[in-house]
Amino acid sequence: METRNKGISKKNSDNSSPKAKQTEHSAERDQGPLCDKLKTISDQAECNYTEITTLRSENAQLKRELDLLRSVVIRMDRKLSHIDDDITDLRSRSMKDNILIHNYPYTQQEDLATAIPNDIKQSLGVDVEFVRIHRNGVRPQFNDKPVTITAKLKDRNKKDEILNAQRLKKIAKQRLPFFITPQQPAPLTSARNKLFDKADSFRKQNINVKVQRNEITMPNGTKYEEEVPLISSADALQISSEEYQSLDDVVVVSTEPVQKDGSEFMAVGANIQSSDEALNIYKKTSIDPYAASCDSRILVYRFRDQSGKTIENYHDDREHGAGRRMLRYLQDNRINDVAIVLTRWMGRSHIGPARFSIMENLVCDLVNKLDDPSDAGK
Numbered sequence: 001m002e003t004r005n006k007g008i009s010k011k012n013s014d015n016s017s018p019k020a021k022q023t024e025h026s027a028e029r030d031q032g033p034l035c036d037k038l039k040t041i042s043d044q045a046e047c048n049y050t051e052i053t054t055l056r057s058e059n060a061q062l063k064r065e066l067d068l069l070r071s072v073v074i075r076m077d078r079k080l081s082h083i084d085d086d087i088t089d090l091r092s093r094s095m096k097d098n099i100l101i102h103n104y105p106y107t108q109q110e111d112l113a114t115a116i117p118n119d120i121k122q123s124l125g126v127d128v129e130f131v132r133i134h135r136n137g138v139r140p141q142f143n144d145k146p147v148t149i150t151a152k153l154k155d156r157n158k159k160d161e162i163l164n165a166q167r168l169k170k171i172a173k174q175r176l177p178f179f180i181t182p183q184q185p186a187p188l189t190s191a192r193n194k195l196f197d198k199a200d201s202f203r204k205q206n207i208n209v210k211v212q213r214n215e216i217t218m219p220n221g222t223k224y225e226e227e228v229p230l231i232s233s234a235d236a237l238q239i240s241s242e243e244y245q246s247l248d249d250v251v252v253v254s255t256e257p258v259q260k261d262g263s264e265f266m267a268v269g270a271n272i273q274s275s276d277e278a279l280n281i282y283k284k285t286s287i288d289p290y291a292a293s294c295d296s297r298i299l300v301y302r303f304r305d306q307s308g309k310t311i312e313n314y315h316d317d318r319e320h321g322a323g324r325r326m327l328r329y330l331q332d333n334r335i336n337d338v339a340i341v342l343t344r345w346m347g348r349s350h351i352g353p354a355r356f357s358i359m360e361n362l363v364c365d366l367v368n369k370l371d372d373p374s375d376a377g378k
Contacts, residue, residue, distance in 0.1 A: 070237050077234040084187075091185040097131070097156045098183035101149040105177070106139060112149060123176055124165040129154040150183060190320040194313075197324060198224070201312055227275035228282060228301060230315050236286040247284045253369045255362050260354065262347015266291075267362040269340035271370055272303050275311060278339035285341040294343040295319075298359070300326040301339035310336075319344060325356050326363055335367055 101116060112133045120128050133151040140147070153159055162180055169176055184192070191214070199216055202209045209224070210217045216224035239247075255267045268285050272278050278301040285291045296319035302312040312330070314323030326342065329335075342359050 074234040074237055077232055077237075081232065088185045088187050092188060095183045095185070097153045097159070099151050099153065099159055099162065100181045100183050101151060101178055102146075102181065103178050104146055104149055106146055112151075116149070116151065119177065120162065120180075123178075124162060124169070126158060126161045126165055128158050128162070186320040187318075190316055190324075193321075193324055194316075197327070198313060201310065205309060226313060227311055228279045228299065228313065228315075230317070231282055231286045231297075233286075233292070236283070236292065239283060239287055243283075244287065247280060247287065250280045250284045252281060252284060253366060255365045255369070258358055258362060260358060261349040261351050263349075263351055263355065264345040264347075265355070265358050265362055266343050267340055267359075267366045268343070269338055269366050269370065271337050272301065272339045273337060274303070274305070275301075278303070281339045282341060285343070291341075291343050293345070295346045296322070296342075296344045298322045298326065298342040298344070299339070300330065300342070300363075302327065302330045302335065303337045303339075319355075322356065322359060326359060329360050329363055338367060338370065340366055 104116065104119075107115065112135070113130060116133065117128050117130070120126055131152040131154055133149060135147045135149050137147045159182060163182065166176065166180055195211060195214060195216065199209050199211050202216070208219050218224055250270070252268050252270045254269075257264050257266045259265075268281070268291070270277070270281050272281070278299075282297075282299050285297060291297065296317045298315065298317055298319050300314040300323055302310065304310055312327060314327045316323040322342070326340070330338070340363055342362060344355070
């Protein structure tokens, strides 16, 4: 009986063997493509991981290089600022003996070296002699205003005598046929004008301030600090990424560029109610790659604060006289609650006073756009 069972078991084993083998071979055939796919995915993942690791390494290296370049540019910008200051100081020293004579009328075959000492003696009672004297250009054809005269004094002390005598005449309200100023480099003259412009703005609002040593002293004895500080290229490069993102939300209006003899001008601005808003517009323009390449970024702003006091000022950014001229334009036309940045790319040719007319037209266009709600954000 046992033998018979074994025989039956063996027979069953032999009968099932071909089917099992067939199933096994079928499973192997089905798993083959799947294994290939899994292997391909595994190889691709390993390749992607290698590429990501390489990109991360390269990105870290580029960030280090970018940080280094940013530091170098900041350092260079500060060095250039120091060099500009040194040049201004040297020019100022070379002009210590010089005076400028304004509104001196033309005469036939004029002999300035003889005529002007006589007129200064007669008008101011000061004896002077000059090392050299000349007009600062030829007589214009379509302008009767006399060209300013530059004169170098033999005795430097005579300059103070002349200026003091002229001041006394002004206090006595005696009219002079000309007026005299000390010659200074343009940056110093511009900074001085800006200081007195701000002091005049305070006084017109019955705020009694004093100008002392190139500073404005407020009635409470504190020193005046500008509401919107000057932003240099070094300052712009140090603006954080978080602030970059917040400046993207600042809405501004811009004009079409205007070109003349190689120079290009454009204006950007917005309505404001505070100095912080004016600063944000200034920053937004300073970090714009296109505007950052310009030669000058002239800021002018004017608004009334919550107390009703007028806050107004400007930055020339080496375009001497431009900010002053634009602020006067805003004042004369009673334009308030605006901050405007004028950008200029200089060409090879000097265009003279025509640049101020172009800037005024741009300011006018921009203000008109700000008054038109349909132009907002353009």
